[in-house]
Amino acid sequence: MQPDEKMMARLKPGCICQGIKLISLLEALEDGAESFEDVVRICGIGKGDCGGIRCRQKVEELLAKRVAAKNIP
DSSP states (O other): OOHHHHHHHHHSEEETTTTEEHHHHHHHHHTTOOSHHHHHHHHOOSOSTTTTHHHHHHHHHHHHHHHHHHTOO
16 A cells, blocks of 8 residues: 555545544455454444444455455466
């Protein structure tokens, strides 16, 4: 992750309901989280009023980007 991306991730929401920033989700993925459930366990997201609907979508998008990046030759 580029320094500018990291700085912006510190400002953007990752889980609006729990007040968890995007950087926490990204760090969980960098540390080896491979599913939404892994990120929930590491960050504590998904337990807010929306029941994880918003942050699940965000985590699944991030996971898909990671898979796509790995498949680039």
